[in-house]
Amino acid sequence: MTAALHIEDLTIRTGDRVLVSGFSAAVGRGAPLTLLGESGSGKSLVAQAIMGTLPPGVAAQGRILLDGTDLLRLGPAARRALWGRRIGLLPQEPWTALDPTMRAEGQLAEVHRYVHGRRDAGRAAAAGLGEVGLADAARHYPFQMSGGMCQRLALAVAHAAGTPLLLADEPSKGLDGALRADLVARLRREVEAGRLLLTITHDVGLARALGGTACVMLDGRAVESGPTARLLDAPAHAYTRALIAADPAAWPARPPGEPGPPVIAGTGLSKAFGRRRLFADLTVEIRAGEILALAGPSGSGKTTLGNILVGTERPDRGAVRRAPGAAPVRFQKLYQDPPAAFVPHQTMGQALDHLARRHALDPARIAHLLARLKLPANLRKQRPGELSGGELQRFALARVLLLDPVFLFADEATSRLDPLNQREVAEILREASARDGLAVLFVTHDADLAGKIADRSIALR
Amino acid sequence: MMLQMQGLAGPDRPAATAWPLSRRIGLGLLALLAAFALLGPLLVDADPARQDLSASLAPIGSDFLLGADHYGRSLLARLAHGARLSFGMALLTMLSAAVPGLLLGVLAAWRGGVAERALVALSDIVLALPGLLLVLILLAFAPGHFLPLYLGLSLALWVEFFRVARTTTARLLVEPRIEAARLLGFGTPYILRHQVLPEIAPLLLTLAAFAMGTAILAISTLSAISVGLQPPTPELGSMIVELLPYYAEAPLAVLMPGLLIFLLVLGLQLTARGGTVR
Incomplete structure (x- = not known):
């Protein structure tokens, strides 16, 4: 497997506190990587280190190689230049990442117009919206759309940007069953199109559906990693087992009770x-x-x-x-x-x-x-x-x-x-x-x- | 101004930025000026109105520490009294604009309906009039008197407090935590005291500093064009105008009242900036 994104011995610290230590992983074409873990486990920091959006006072060491370039060696301006062209982010709360003053079609069209320099940006945007089932919402502002619609719009924007690397931060948060299945299908399609996908989630079901490799994080360390299906079927680490058992699908059923008045x-x-x-x-x-x-x-x-x-x-x-x-x-x-x-x-x-x-x-x-x-x-x-x-x-x-x-x-x-x-x-x-x-x-x-x-x-x- | 206010009303303003350097410098400057304005008249024994024509335009460091004006009045005494007058009037004007503005703003957001619409309409009417024009209209009734000047300025300045208090309260009232507090059995006074006021207070501090700066400049401006306070009151604006003909002989005497106004407003602006710049 020729991995195109290599993370080697990534350590993130603020002052004396080590937030992520010695994290290594690889994402290959057709082999998405999923970081699993609870909030505070450091998985979002890994994504921020790749993007170059770590908060001030937080520093990353190690190497993050994207097609051979070490991202951590680049200056801030050079890293910003990668956004939307080499690295795309599907943000955690799409409605906060969308421009509240711009209609859906405008948000998508500007990607075609300014990133790809296309003259027919309007037509491309209309096609993109139709593809995610938002053709009727083209003239809507983000606040007129539901969470699921905003999520699909953000996906359409990320798809249009066509960056080689796509980071998805908790993409299934707040989505109901049907919307989640739809999201999985769309992310799978991005992977099949040859894009590198790194997903951050605490949703075990999403990790299973995406396949590829998974890495379980706890307190800033990778406690277990491997092919997703094998990892989830035969977890070796106690924390992985707890995480899988906490999935509602695995809960014991509630004993029937006798309701009162x-x-x-x-x-x-x-x-x-x-x-x-x-x-x-x-x-x-x-x-x-x-x-x-x-x-x-x-x-x-x-x-x-x-x-x-x-x-x-x-x-x-x-x-x-x-x-x-x-x-x-x-x-x-x-x-x-x-x-x-x-x-x-x-x-x-x-x-x-x-x-x-x-x-x-x-x-x-x-x-x-x-x-x-x-x-x-x-x-x-x-x-x-x-x-x-x-x-x-x-x-x-x-x-x-x-x-x-x-x-x-x-x-x-x-x-x-x-x-x-x-x-x-x-x-x-x-x-x-x-x-x-x-x-x-x-x-x-x-x-x-x-x-x-x-x-x-x-x-x- | 309104945009600035809404920008800094963001929910996640870190507490560490409440006292940035600019605010500390501003408050330090204000403390020094306040000490000069309050202690000056007590320590300097001179009467700001006593004339000594033999000491007309005396230079700095002679019998008079900061020199004397064309009538031989002690400039130090006049500056201290002038600073106290400007400071005191600005504080009084600000308070009588802030208190009704805050109360009416919270009331409008809380009650909504006709009360809110009436108050908003009233504030819009006042806002449509240029502030100085409002003061001039009132001053026409009693030129040179303190009361119309103060009333006019307060009437022009309460609108900003009202608008900020109303929009902030309205934004807070729809938040789940207010609903949660109600469900948990807390009453309106508790919610106002513990949830609304602490959110509005930092914004009001910023607004108050701006309002005082505006008041000081307005008082000096109006006195300089002889419609505000009249000589021999030691007012900084009218002092500049009085001394202007003697600029060639005593340039510092003309510049000092201006410098004092500048420092007062600078101190207030720096204090206000602390709340707006992250």
Whole structure:
């Protein structure tokens, strides 16, 4: 195999701290490489070192050879010149990487016009959009498109650039089953066209679908690497096994329970935004100790339905009936993006203290709950920005569970967490539901997850 | 100005940039000038209005530390009093623009509806008038008096505070953390105190420095064209104009009030820059 991208003994450090140590890997034509690992394992830093976008104060040593040129020896200007011509990046959150002031066709056309210098850029862009099924959205701005559409537009742009090396950073994040299969097919096509593909993900299923070689990273080191299929079928390292076991498809099924009386019920709910009707005459009931999974494509009104039940939005028609005698604070919500639900300048300890003061909570109970959720006491001094997504989501859970909730609306609460953290948060929810009779509305687009966590599922549209 | 404000309202502004070098230099400069303005009149025993025609245009270092003007009044005393006047008026003007601006802005974003539309319309009307024109209209009622000058400046300056407070609050109110705080049982006062104010405060500090700079320049400008404060009040702008005919004999006496205005505004601008430049 003639590998065209060689990473040799790459070490990334900031000050005295070593973030990635002695990382070596190779990507060949037709043999994509997938870096697997949880957030904070250093896999994104490897991609940033290849791009040359490491944050200030973070330095890389070693060699990164792209077709014989050592990228780390090049100056910043020379490296920038490679972007979009030799190295392409499919960013993690496509909608933040797209130009918010430019329509879809314009974003694609400018690649043809300025990178390739084509005169018929408009026609090429229209063809490219049609190819990813966005022909109808050509005149849309990014904010008018769903996450999946933005992802496909970013892919079309990356495809149009036609760089020999394509880096994909968590490309399946936030995509539902059908969109993910579509993404895999498109990435496979790029590989077959002879482009070098390096994918960064914590999605074991995506790694398996892409094939090639895989490398599992933990704390800045490659703990195991090899052909993807063999690595995932016969993992040698304990961490690889844990990562595979954390994939929802591999979870044990939830034992059937006996649901209690209804906690919350919506009857005849209708909601529309302007002329777009989300749902009409919808009836939903959740019982104590029951987990109801709510599935549906993005934009189908899953979050709106949950918000109506938890009381932060009003339905156009219909009524929500809550269990009598339960205080309003016992109806709670978990958010998709954990940092967004915390005040950035407040330490976790302050946030908990304020909550304890507001509701006269017992400090011993808080300490006990934090220990149960594996949140060490020293995290109390940290601010939300210094915690990982998994830790923050567990803090959010602790905050909510302290109020003895009877109903919890978990809005894609695990979709931004890596598999190990996702599994932990899901376990806590299952436990709270079985032990305390918590009724949960669990919004997810992951069919495997829905099947494993919930007692029953409903799908919107 | 508005664009600048929205740019620095980004969610992930690192805390380390809250006190960059420019802001520290600016605050240091302001502290020195404030000490001069506050302590100067106490330490220098001279009356800024006492004339000694025999010492007309006395040079620096004679009986008078910084020399004397054409009426033989101590320039040191006049400069210290002038600095105190400019500083004090700017501070007062800024406060009476910032407090209503902030309160109305938060109120507009919070209540929405008719209240918001009425307040926005009012602020747009004020914004459409040139600030100095507004001050001149009010000064026409009582030329040379302090009150209309102060009222006019405050009326012109509150709009910026209002607009920044309103857009920032409106942006915050749709964030999940406010919804989360409500669900967790926290009331409006808590959310305002712990979630809205800490986000607006750094922006207001920047705006406040700009507003004070604007006020100082406006007061000096208006006094220099003899519609603001009138002689013999030791006002920096009118001092320049009074001394201008004697530029050939005592150039430093003319330049010193100007230098003081420059340093005051520079200190304020540097303080404001700290919040805008990363």
